[in-house]
Each structure stands twice: as structure tokens, then as C-alpha cells.
Amino acid sequence: MANIGPTELLIFVAVIAVSAAFLIGVARRSTSGPAASAPRPRLDPAELHHQVTGLIAAGKTVQAVKLVREQTGLGLADAKRYTDDLAAGRPPHRAFHPGATAPGPIAAPQPAADLATRVRHLKAAGRTEQAVFLVRGETGMDEADAQRFVDSLDGSGPAPS
Template structure:
């Protein structure tokens, strides 16, 4: 094998290694979609979203859900898609400073199907951002 052939083989090996490294990095960045319990929305918001869907305005429906709940784009779209199939639960009422820890009250609300209310409770009582409150509620065991 000549030096030129050896150099060509080495270049090919380095290129293959670079490609495999890039693929490995891309795969490690992929995360499974977050799975939240069904979100609760007030009846008037559900009606508004359905009206927008009836007018063929799904983007506006997602935008309104995002504004009302503080959710991100993906989660708001999941809510809108779920509303196409049927009604969602109504938010439960809560009393700020009620009995039990905030974690216990948020967990109870989430387990009852009111994820949005649980996030709202956490945000109201702690001042957390929407993203932080969502993470907090979704990790309660």
C-alpha cells in the first residue's frame, strides 16, 4: 500500500468517525415528548377553541390556549387536538394557602385531571414561571 493510498484510507476513516459522532450527538439530543395528564380548560375557553376550529383557524386556537394557560406551543397544540375529540375537564377551584403543602394540593389537582389548575396554583403561590411550574407539577409523585 502506498503512502497516498494509506492517506486516502485515513481520510475516509476520519470522515466516517465524524459522521458517526454527529449522529450520536443528534440522537442524544432527542427527548421523548412530555406526557401530561389531560388539561382542564374553562367551558368558555373550550367553546372559543371549538369555534375557532370551526372557522378553520387552528393557529389562532393554539395561540389563545397558550395565552390562557401559559403553555408552550407543543402542549397547547395537544390541547387543541384533544378538544377536536371531545370536551376536556373543567378546572377545579382552589383556595390559595389552603390545607396541606402546595405539592400535595398540586398533586391532588393534577391526579384529578386538572393539570392547568395545578400549574396555576403553583405559579400563584410561588411566583414560578410557567415552565418551572409545569416541570414541578409533572414531577410530583
């Protein structure tokens, strides 16, 4: 083994000290990050619905799913379904989760409406693509037929027969 002189020993100790300082800094950052911040206060169902709908309209679907998970305790798949239901204009459903007594619709601020009314609401909000998706999902129409149905609906009145 080669002899280590005082210069090499000093370099070796300096490398160890810098490495230790780096690891301590990383450990401090990971414990003082967002996880250490105060939890969000719980929202009532109408406010949650409003905030999630706003995030969806802004194209922030991931943040909407995250908010649903934080506020309801739902798993990822159920929170995604809740968000997808809202995006498609359907009343959201919940699955069994801690605190839920039975599966079924979650209270929404507005009662569920017929397909034509929901399509009109989506069109009025400038969400024609979601309206077509809703029609296709609930009727089984192909895209062209669903688009014609959506285009045929005006802002008010009954659906065409």
C-alpha cells in the first residue's frame, strides 16, 4: 500500500466533509418540503364540485384529480372517475372508501338532467368536444352521428326527435 502524505490526507478528509454536508442538506430539504405543510381544510361537496369543475375547465385535470383525492380520501382510480364524470357532464359517483356508507352519486349542486340538457350546458360552456364524448358514451353513436346530434341542439328547447 502506498504511503499517504499530509496533502492526500487533507484532500480525503475534505471530500468526506463535503459529501456529509451535501447529504445533510438533502435530508433537511426532504423533511421541510410540502409534506410538512399544514393540510388543506375540508371543502363542502358543492365547493369541491365548483373547484374541480374550474380546474377541469382550465385544462388542469391532474390537479383536479389530486384535489379530489385530498378532499375525499378516494383512491386514484375513483378520483379519476369522479373527475372524468364531471368533465363529461355526468353526475359524479363514488366507490366504497373510508367514510362512505354506500356507493352511488355524490351530492352535486345541480340535479342530474337528461342527456340533451347536459349537452346544452356543455355547449354553452364552450365544451363541445366533451358534449360529443358524452353523447357517444351514453348512446353508443359513432363520432359523426354524435357530432350531428350536438350540433342540432340549440341553446334551449327540447332535443330533436
